Structure formats: C-alpha cells, structure tokens
Amino acid sequence: MIRALWTAATGMQAKQLDLDVIANNLANVNTTGFKKSRVDFQDLMYQVIRFKGTPTSPETQVPSGIEVGLGVRPAAIQKIFSQGDIYETGNPLDLVIEGDGFFQILLPDGTVAYTRDGAFKLDAQGRMVTSDGFPLEPPITIPQGAESITIAQDGTVTVKMPGETEPQEVGVIELARFINPAGLLSIGRNLYVATAASGEPQVGTPGLEGFGTLAQGFLETSNVQIVEEMVRMISAQRAYEINAKAITTADEMMSITNNMKR
Amino acid sequence: MIRGIYTALSGLNLHEIKQSILANNIANIDTPGFKKDVFAVEGQDEVALFRFVSGQTPAFVGELPLSVQPQWNFTTDFSQGRLEATGNPFDLAINGEGFFVVATPDGPAYTRAGNCTRSADGRLVTLEGYPIQGEAGDIVLPEGGEFVVDEEGNIRAGGEVVGRLRIVRFTNPQLLEKLGGNLFRAPEGVTPEEATGYTIHQGFLEKANMDIVEAMVRMIEALREYELAQRAVVAQDETLGKAVNEIPRLG
Numbered sequence: 001m002i003r004a005l006w007t008a009a010t011g012m013q014a015k016q017l018d019l020d021v022i023a024n025n026l027a028n029v030n031t032t033g034f035k036k037s038r039v040d041f042q043d044l045m046y047q048v049i050r051f052k053g054t055p056t057s058p059e060t061q062v063p064s065g066i067e068v069g070l071g072v073r074p075a076a077i078q079k080i081f082s083q084g085d086i087y088e089t090g091n092p093l094d095l096v097i098e099g100d101g102f103f104q105i106l107l108p109d110g111t112v113a114y115t116r117d118g119a120f121k122l123d124a125q126g127r128m129v130t131s132d133g134f135p136l137e138p139p140i141t142i143p144q145g146a147e148s149i150t151i152a153q154d155g156t157v158t159v160k161m162p163g164e165t166e167p168q169e170v171g172v173i174e175l176a177r178f179i180n181p182a183g184l185l186s187i188g189r190n191l192y193v194a195t196a197a198s199g200e201p202q203v204g205t206p207g208l209e210g211f212g213t214l215a216q217g218f219l220e221t222s223n224v225q226i227v228e229e230m231v232r233m234i235s236a237q238r239a240y241e242i243n244a245k246a247i248t249t250a251d252e253m254m255s256i257t258n259n260m261k262r
Numbered sequence: 263m264i265r266g267i268y269t270a271l272s273g274l275n276l277h278e279i280k281q282s283i284l285a286n287n288i289a290n291i292d293t294p295g296f297k298k299d300v301f302a303v304e305g306q307d308e309v310a311l312f313r314f315v316s317g318q319t320p321a322f323v324g325e326l327p328l329s330v331q332p333q334w335n336f337t338t339d340f341s342q343g344r345l346e347a348t349g350n351p352f353d354l355a356i357n358g359e360g361f362f363v364v365a366t367p368d369g370p371a372y373t374r375a376g377n378c379t380r381s382a383d384g385r386l387v388t389l390e391g392y393p394i395q396g397e398a399g400d401i402v403l404p405e406g407g408e409f410v411v412d413e414e415g416n417i418r419a420g421g422e423v424v425g426r427l428r429i430v431r432f433t434n435p436q437l438l439e440k441l442g443g444n445l446f447r448a449p450e451g452v453t454p455e456e457a458t459g460y461t462i463h464q465g466f467l468e469k470a471n472m473d474i475v476e477a478m479v480r481m482i483e484a485l486r487e488y489e490l491a492q493r494a495v496v497a498q499d500e501t502l503g504k505a506v507n508e509i510p511r512l513g
Contacts, residue, residue, distance in 0.1 A: 004278075004285035011289030018292065038348075040377050040389055041293040043286070045442040049279065050332075052437060052449060064337040064436045066301070068279060069286030072293055075443070076389040078379065080350050179405055180380040182352075199382035202405065210405075239291050242474055246285045249485050253281060256492045257274075 003047075003068065004250040010071030011243035014041055017074055018236040025224045026233075033117030033190050034222035035079045036229075042075040081181045084116075084223040086215070092149045093120040093128065096220045099212020101175030104137040104203070105130055105191060112137055114176055114201070117190040119219055128157075132189055140171040153213040155206040175211050176201035264502070265328065270494035272329035276303050277488040279332075284484060287470075288477050295375030295444050296470035297340050302333040340435045343374075343471040345463060352378050354411060355466040360429040360457030363395040364388055364445060370395070372430065372454070374468055375444040386417075390443060396425035411464040427462060430454035 018039050028034040052065035086096050095118030097103070102114035113134070120128045120136065128140045142149060146159035155173035178184060183197030194201055207213040280301045290296040305327030312320040345355045354376030356362070361372035371392070378394055381387045386394045386401040393400040401417060402424065403409050409419040415427035432438065432454055438446040448454060 003282040007282060007285040007289050011285070011291070014289065014292070038350075041290070042375075042389075042443045043290050043293055043296055043440065046440045052439060066279065066332055066337065067299070067440055068282050069290070069299065069440065069442075071286060072289040076379075078389070080348075082349060179384050180382055182379050183382060197382055235292070238474060239288075242288055242291070242477060243285075245478065246281075246288050246481060249481050250281060250285065252485060253278065253488050256489050260492050260495055 002250075003070070004253075005247055007069070007071040008243045008246035008250065010044060010073065011246070012240055014039075014072045014074060015236050015240040015243065017077075019233065019240075021077055022229050022233050022236065025222075026226070026229050028222055029224045029226060029229075031117075031190065031222050032119050032219050033084070033115060034224065035081050035084075035116065036222065036224045037077050037079050039077050040075045041072050043069055044071040044073050046070065078182045079184070079186070080223065082223045084220045086218050086220055088217060089219050090217050091119075092151070092216060093122065094118060094217055094219045095120065095151060095173075096215045096218040097175065097206070097212040098215055099210075101177050101204075101206065101211045102181075102192070102201075104174065104176050104201075105134045106137040106139075107134055107191075111193065112176075112201075113187065113191040113193050114178075114184065115190050115192065116220055118214075130189075134191075136173065138171065138174060140173060142170060143168075151214060151216040153207055153215070155214055173206065173214065174203050175206050176203050177211060178202075264498075266498045267495055267502075269327070269329055270491050270498065272331075273303070273491035274488065274495070276330055276332060277484055277491060281481070281484045281488070284477065284481050287472050288481075291470055291472050291474065291477070293375070293444065293470050294377050294467045295343070295373055296472070297338050297343075297374065298470065298472045299337055300339050301337070303330045304333050305329075306331045337436060338438070338440070339471060341471050343468045345466040346469050347465060348467050349465050350377075351408060351410075351464060352380070353465055353467045354378065354427070355463045355468040356429065356460050357463060357468075358457075358460035360431045360460045361446065361454075363428045363430055363454075364392045365395055365400070366392045366445070369447075371441060371445040371447050372438065373444050373446065377467055388444075395428045397428050398425060401425040401427070411462055413461040413463070415462045429457045429460055429462075431457035431459075 021037050021039050025036045046067040046069050049066040055061045105113045105115055107113050122142055123129045123133055126142045128136045140157050142159055147162055148160045150158045157171050158167040158169050160167045179199040183195055184192035185195050186192055204211050283299045283301045287298045306329045308325040308327045310325050311323040313323050314320050364371045364373055378386055378388055380403055384402050404419050409417055411417050416423055417425045437452045439449055441447050
C-alpha cells in the first residue's frame with residue numbers, strides 16, 4: 001500500500017518536471033537561437049518479492065517470479081539541436097548558421113561560450129558583440145565610418161570605407177563544433193559552455209569540413225514547435241492526473257483496511 | 263471458519279502487490295521502451311475435504327483452495343509499444359521483436375529504449391553513458407555530419423557504413439530481469455539469439471505499452487477486489503462473533 005503511494009508520487013514528480021521543461025520551451029518560443037529540451041524517463045529500481053528461478057520442488061522452479069517496480073525517474077534533460085526556422089531581418093549584423101556550428105563568445109571572465117544566437121551589435125569600440133555586450137571570438141572590429149558591412153558565407157567580414165572603391169577585409173568569423181552538442185551546459189543568455197561530455201570544441205571555417213555556412217541579414221528562431229509542446233503538455237497533465245488517481249486508490253485501500261475491524 | 267479468514271487475508275496481501283505494480287506501470291507511462299508488468303492471482307493447490315463418521319468410509323465432500331497465489335507464468339507484457347515521431351536522429355525505435363544490446367560495467371544488458379546520444383569520444387551511448395553494441399562491438403560515429411540508420415540497423419555516416427546495430431531476441435523474454443534504468447538483464451543460462459523479425463526506425467521512440475484507459479480500469483478492479491476480500495474477512499469475523507457470543511446464549 002505504502003509502496004503504491006510512493007511509486008505514484010514519483011510519477012507525479014516526473015510529470016511536474018516534464019511540465020517545467022515544456023513551460024521553458026514555450027516561454028522561449030521566440031528566443032533567437034533557442035534549442036528545445038526534452039526530459040527522458042527511466043524506470044526506477046525493482047523490489048524482488050520472489051526471485052525468478054526459485055525452486056518450487058526438487059525438479060521445478062518458478063519461471064518468472066514477482067518484481068515490483070518502485071516508480072520512475074528522469075534520466076536526462078537533453079537539448080535537441082535541430083535547425084530552427086530562419087527569418088529575414090535585413091539587419092547587416094544579424095547572422096544565421098545554416099547547418100552545424102556555434103559562434104564563439106568571449107565572456108568577461110576569459111572563458112569562451114558558444115551560441116547559435118547571431119543577433120550581433122556594435123559596441124562603442126566598434127567590436128561585434130552579443131546583446132549582452134560580450135565580444136565575438138576572435139574579435140571583429142568594424143572601423144568607424146564604414147559605409148557597409150558584408151559578411152560572406154565563409155565568415156569573411158569586409159567593410160567599405162567612404163571614398164574607397166575596394167572593400168577592405170577586417171576579419172573572419174570562425175565557428176566551433178562539438179562531437180556531442182547535447183553535452184553542452186546551458187548558462188542562460190542563449191549561451192553554452194563546453195563540458196567533459198560535449199568534448200573539446202573543433203574550430204573551423206564556415207562552409208568547410210561539415211561546418212554550416214553563414215547568412216547575413218537573417219536570424220534563427222527557436223526550434224520549438226508549439227503544436228508538439230501543446231500535445232506534450234496535454235499528455236503530461238493527463239499522466240499527472242492518473243498518477244494522482246493511483247494515490248487516491250492506494251489511500252482508499254488503506255481506509256478499507258482500517259475499516260476491517262469495527 | 264478461521265480457515266476462511268486466512269484465505270481472505272492471502273487475497274488482501276496479493277491485491278496490495280497488484281496495486282503497487284499498477285502504480286509502477288502508471289508512473290512509467292512516459293518512459294520510452296517500458297514494458298508493463300502484469301499480475302494475476304489464482305487459487306493455490308486445492309485440498310480435498312472428507313467427512314469422517316466413525317464406522318463408515320470417509321465421504322468426499324469437495325475440493326477447496328486454502329489461499330491464493332500469483333500466476334507465475336506471465337509477469338511482463340513484452341507487446342509492442344506505439345512509436346512516436348521525435349525528429350531527433352539519436353532516437354531509434356525497434357518495431358517488432360528484439361532488444362538493443364548495451365554494454366554495462368556488469369556485463370551486457372538489453373533495452374527497448376533507443377534514446378541515445380553521442381559521447382565525447384564519438385561512441386553511440388545510452389543516456390547513462392553505456393555504449394550501444396553493434397555487431398562489431400561499440401559503434402563509433404565519425405565527427406560532424408549526420409548519420410543515418412536504415413530499417414535493417416545499418417548505420418551510415420557520410421555515405422559510408424560504420425556499423426550495424428546488434429538486435430537480439432530471447433526465446434522466452436519472461437525470464438529477463440528488470441534492472442531499472444530501462445534495462446533488462448539475462449539471468450544465467452538464458453542466452454540471446456540474433457533477431458530477424460524487426461525494423462529500425464530513426465527519429466522515433468517506442469513509448470510504454472501502457473494505455474491510460476486500461477490502467478484506470480485495472481486500478482478500479484484492484485480496488486474492488488481488495489474491498490471484496492476485506493468484506494470476506496468482515497463476514498467471517500461476524501460469523502465467528504455469532505458462534506462465540508450468541509450460540510452459547512441459545513443453549
């Protein structure tokens with residue numbers, strides 16, 4: 001009885017976590033470069049009441065025993081790095097990666113973070129920075145008074161200065177890629193940092209060796225599908241409900257036991 | 263009289279186990295590759311009752327089971343769960359018979375949950391980090407690029423075959439032990455054989471083979487059976503009470 005109560009409680013907790021993740025996906029449905037998460041569940045341990053193969057007589061044995069499962073637990077919340085939708089903004093500093101790769105961002109503490117959010121701005125020194133002011137790594141500085149900025153598919157940044165006829169190259173945007181992007185640690189602000197699970201970053205030129213290409217004037221929206229999240233939300237709610245029913249049933253059974261002696 | 267109370271009690275205990283098993287099935291309704299446990303109760307070996315009258319041959323009255331026991335032959339239902347499209351290339355589902363083989367530190371384990379990932383050294387692993395076995399050991403995916411798994415389990419990356427998933431079956435999967443963590447273990451003496459009747463689907467996950475309506479009905483059933491067994495105890499108790507308190511008063 002108590003067993004069923006706790007088992008159903010793990011089910012309710014799991015569904016609560018599921019809903020937390022769905023709520024975060026939905027809250028970020030319009031976040032540039034956001035990648036949706038998914039909770040994966042596993043069954044918890046089993047309590048063996050009668051072992052399989054217990055002898056019932058010198059010649060025979062129990063063919064399949066009794067194992068009572070004790071509930072469910074979340075195994076992982078993993079990010080799904082599928083490509084998000086791409087939309088045009090016309091802003092020359094908006095970049096999208098079509099394919100594999102991350103922009104490298106230098107954090108104030110000197111570590112490198114990674115992002116798919118290509119909505120760059122210029123700071124007072126002309127550096128290309130994220131919306132939080134963290135500079136792109138390696139740094140790209142746009143000289144003051146540049147008339148136009150062009151970013152090629154392979155990441156080459158050129159500017160046209162007033163009075164000059166030839167465009168001038170100011171730097172190359174490099175991308176980083178991971179063998180297991182799902183192992184990256186999300187630190188908020190659309191940024192990720194590398195972990196032992198993600199592996200070391202491999203840095204390369206956009207368009208080469210399997211890296212995605214850059215497109216200027218576009219942004220990548222989140223890869224959250226609202227319909228899918230809605231369906232998951234409905235299913236999580238119903239599963240939560242039936243786990244609650246299992247608790248009620250276990251409770252009723254205990255009440256029946258209590259009423260046995262009058 | 264007393265005999266009946268113990269018979270009813272053995273039912274109460276088993277229906278409690280039944281409810282626990284149902285609660286576990288329900289808690290795992292969203293666990294990929296989960297196979298529900300089934301629990302049924304049957305009467306234990308019957309004993310023959312005889313009436314003894316002195317001077318006569320004992321007369322056969324009938325047979326009566328003195329307690330109930332679980333049905334041993336059927337505990338886990340290995341029927342196919344429904345496949346759900348996820349679009350994630352690291353999700354693999356088996357349609358048909360068989361299990362993925364997973365190398366754990368304690369030896370091989372078997373699973374129907376194909377939600378895997380790529381480890382930092384490029385191997386195809388479960389979410390716990392245990393390598394999924396191909397026909398030639400661990401499956402190593404080359405860096406970058408996409409990988410494609412066809413229906414037969416061949417894994418291609420960049421047009422080149424890098425391995426084939428090892429899918430095994432058991433003559434009697436009922437003998438497998440559940441380890442938790444979506445894994446099954448084969449006890450000693452149970453050996454896997456190569457499976458043939460399956461197709462692999464990439465971008466799909468097999469959901470638990472548990473259906474919410476069935477879960478609800480079974481739960482109501484377990485509750486009512488429990489109630490009935492409790493009624494039987496109460497009825498026995500009342501009869502016994504009458505025998506103890508009222509019959510002597512009549513005499």
